[in-house]
Amino acid sequence: MQADDLSVIKSVLSGQRNDYKKLVVRYQDMVMSIAMRVLQQREEAEDIAQLCFLKAYEKLATFKGDSLFSTWLYRISYHAAISRYRQLNAAKAIRTTGLSGKETLVADESTEPLTEGEDDFKQLEKALKKLDPDERGLISLFYTQELAVAEISKITGLSESNVKVKLFRIRKKLAQLMKEKIVNQHTINTLP
Amino acid sequence: MNLNDEYIDQLLGKVPKEKVAPDFADQVMQKLEKQATPQSIKQAMLPERYLLLISLLMVMLTLVFMADFSLINTYFSQSVQFILTYFQGRQEVLPSVLDTVRNLPALSLVIFPAIGLLLILQALLQKTGFKQAAKLF
Numbered sequence: 448m449q450a451d452d453l454s455v456i457k458s459v460l461s462g463q464r465n466d467y468k469k470l471v472v473r474y475q476d477m478v479m480s481i482a483m484r485v486l487q488q489r490e491e492a493e494d495i496a497q498l499c500f501l502k503a504y505e506k507l508a509t510f511k512g513d514s515l516f517s518t519w520l521y522r523i524s525y526h527a528a529i530s531r532y533r534q535l536n537a538a539k540a541i542r543t544t545g546l547s548g549k550e551t552l553v554a555d556e557s558t559e560p561l562t563e564g565e566d567d568f569k570q571l572e573k574a575l576k577k578l579d580p581d582e583r584g585l586i587s588l589f590y591t592q593e594l595a596v597a598e599i600s601k602i603t604g605l606s607e608s609n610v611k612v613k614l615f616r617i618r619k620k621l622a623q624l625m626k627e628k629i630v631n632q633h634t635i636n637t638l639p
Numbered sequence: 640m641n642l643n644d645e646y647i648d649q650l651l652g653k654v655p656k657e658k659v660a661p662d663f664a665d666q667v668m669q670k671l672e673k674q675a676t677p678q679s680i681k682q683a684m685l686p687e688r689y690l691l692l693i694s695l696l697m698v699m700l701t702l703v704f705m706a707d708f709s710l711i712n713t714y715f716s717q718s719v720q721f722i723l724t725y726f727q728g729r730q731e732v733l734p735s736v737l738d739t740v741r742n743l744p745a746l747s748l749v750i751f752p753a754i755g756l757l758l759i760l761q762a763l764l765q766k767t768g769f770k771q772a773a774k775l776f
Contacts, residue, residue: 464671471664476656483657496659500667501674571650590651618647 452516460508467507471500474517477592478524484587485528485580486535495531499524514601521592521602525584532580574624582617589614692761699757 452473458466478499482492503523510519575583581603588599596614600607660666 468664468668471667475659475663479659480657497667501670568650591654591656618644622647
């Protein structure tokens with residue numbers, strides 16, 4: 448795959464701009480998965496995925512082939528999605544700041560309660576929304592894209608041991624979130 | 640529900656990959672078509688780059704003239720003298736240069752950092768302009 452990517456890149460850089468579409472088609476779902484997992488909004492995720500490809504095209508000449516093209520693209524996608532999430536969050540915080548200057552809590556789409564009768568997978572999806580964007584990004588890279596810790600380390604800029612520790616903590620956090628929500632919901636439901 | 644690590648692992652493994660819209664790649668390519676290549680932007684901006692530098696230099700010279708005309712006078716006269724001396728092949732070139740430096744007013748110390756700042760400003764304006772033109776992040 449890498450050899451094929453490199454030949455496409457060479458072709459694009461030599462002026463065959465349309466060949467870039469091959470790379471877009473090959474990696475579009477991968478980029479979209481990361482963007483969607485981090486941003487949790489389809490439109491925003493598509494926008495950022497497109498921007499990632501445009502950015503990658505613009506910087507294509509700087510890709511030296513030291514790493515896989517996919518790793519390079521993952522890196523752009525991961526950081527762009529997190530950066531976009533922070534921008535959106537900051538804008539949302541400004542919109543909800545009252546005249547007093549005190550920030551009011553933003554009603555998040557992730558406040559849907561988890562219920563015991565629900566499918567475990569649905570509960571997990573809801574719990575995932577409670578994670579920080581970089582944590583969701585890590586989940587996407589490790590579980591959805593099935594990347595090795597070493598590759599995730601290159602993408603995120605974290606050390607390998609830090610990636611492992613973070614993944615461990617995220618699993619614990621998810622389990623805790625799912626347990627807490629179910630207990631809370633159960634308590635509410637049993638109130639007289 | 641048994642929420643141990645293994646079970647969470649299994650659940651996370653089932654998270655599906657997202658699919659883009661069917662025309663996603665076409666949309667990207669359309670945007671690429673609209674977007675000029677970085678090389679063409681650079682070429683298009685080349686004359687502007689020099690115009691920017693020249694105009695900034697003119698502004699700086701004007702400011703210096705306004706600040707102290709005698710400074711420029713000293714610079715020019717000493718420079719001309721140095722060049723003449725150099726071409727005449729006299730041996731006392733070095734002492735004359737040192738003399739020139741010694742005689743320069745204290746304000747001249749500002750000139751060299753000012754030139755450096757000017758170049759940095761020009762590079763910054765250039766970079767910002769380039770980014771805006773490329774419509775990138």
